[in-house]
Amino acid sequence: MCLKNIYEKIILLLIWIPFLAFSQEIEPIQTDRPDQTETPYLVPKKMFQVENGFSFQKNNANSKTLTLPSSLWKYGVNDNFELRLITEFLIDNNLDSEISGLNPVLVGCKIKIAEEKGIFPKTSFIGHVGLPNVASSKYKNEFTAAEFRFVMQHTFSEKMSFSYNLGSEWDGNSPEATFIYTIATGYSISEKIGSYIEVFGFLPENTTSNHSIDGGITYLINDNFMLDLSSGFGVTKNAPSYYAAFGFSFRM
Template sequence: MGLGRHTGIVRAGLDKSRAKCSQGYIVRKFLHAAAALPLLVAGAGAAAKSGHSLARPVPASLLRELSTDRPDQTESPYTVDAGRFQVELDFVHHASRRDTSGGGSVRTRNWRIAPVNLKVGLLDRVDLQLLVDPLVNSRVEDRIAGTTEEVSGFGDVTTRLKVNFWGNDGGSTAFAIMPFVKWPLPASGVRNGATEGGVIFILGFQLPGGWSSAAMTELDIVSDGAGGRDTEWVNSITFAHDLTDRLGGYLELVAVTGDAPGFKWQGQFDAGLTYALDDNTQLDLGCNFGVTDSAPDYQPFAGLSRRF
């Protein structure tokens, strides 16, 4: 789910350089970009579904097939239908990593309880999203030193705006851009207190044999912990196939790189299942597996998506 999926338990301790970039500047730039994107696709969106909007919802008979940004890390290029609401949440999300570098033995475990993505369709090709982490628990155990540190609290809040440029209502490919901003909530044991943001580019396409795929490139501007900024890139590709009328599965590869001094690239292999209860409700479960030492060892999850 964008920013926050791959950060936190592997970023601490990096010696990062400073860059002159204020929080206000970051917010203004992303708000300007978010405001301009719907105008770029207004004409194309009007032709697709007769200009539905938040005030003029798409009727049930014209709703697209349910599309979600979970459970895989690759976002979907499709938006929520105009005037409709969608809730996507994890029941629980766990990440664990053991660091044995330098002869040490440090185990980090993160628990996220009911993180949720609240979506609303604004226009035929535009939706607005609010991501909230209600409860985060982080536990770091140094088995050599015999020490344990544990913090808990309300996590981050992020706003995203997804704009589909083509393929929302048919075609063999689809493309969307999604800028986002993490709110600068007061710093705590589980929040860094900084404004962070970025932009996500998503391309979806159909493959032979009933397979579908999506590729994503994400640019993150993150705090370096010393008043400056670092850049991180997330690249992923996912492959999905229906197993039955209701059951589907996917496989995914994810790579995270960054320009901070000492940053080690993080690689993951992910797998999961989705099950459609009805046209508007989907259950999912899966696990992300680290394939590099710097990535979390494993991240099991289970969740629910519901459209209204």
């Protein structure tokens, strides 16, 4: 009986070793929210991740937008490729009218380009294309919506990082392209609490650019679940007046 028990323990150990090794190697969840600067990190291979955000934005004196919610659905195909799907339910309230519904769904991917090495940042590419017919009737676009950006990050220490994105987007309402930039500094207050401050802006081809500042905090419940809180304000007259948001992200 003793020999049988030993064999059973050895078999159980051999079965669990791969799972224990995986749990030790995997890093805590990395998300593209709550800041505008998306992370170059990909979802680990064969893992599914969802990032949800609820926000209130005051566009100007007569207009506000509620997002209830915005969700980014991600799946790690392999170490270099991630599939992505974005869904947003909006409520747009103007002075004398209100519309609500599903914004055109975006599908896309994130591709790892390079690991951080010396002065060269960790870099990935993100691209999305809108599905104009997968939307509520009031939010369907006249043109094809698309966006892309290169996302980069430098690690200064265990507590501090510097990230930035460069890219362009087409909103589907006009053929005009809009250049995008984001610059963010992240700081880990503790193993569980992170913080950031950020500058970002949109530079359309034929209209005036707008720029904003925001900041926020994150709280890591465990390696696979995180909460976030953020807010920001416009620094140019044509930028949204302010916004506030909270969210939660998980993977499995």
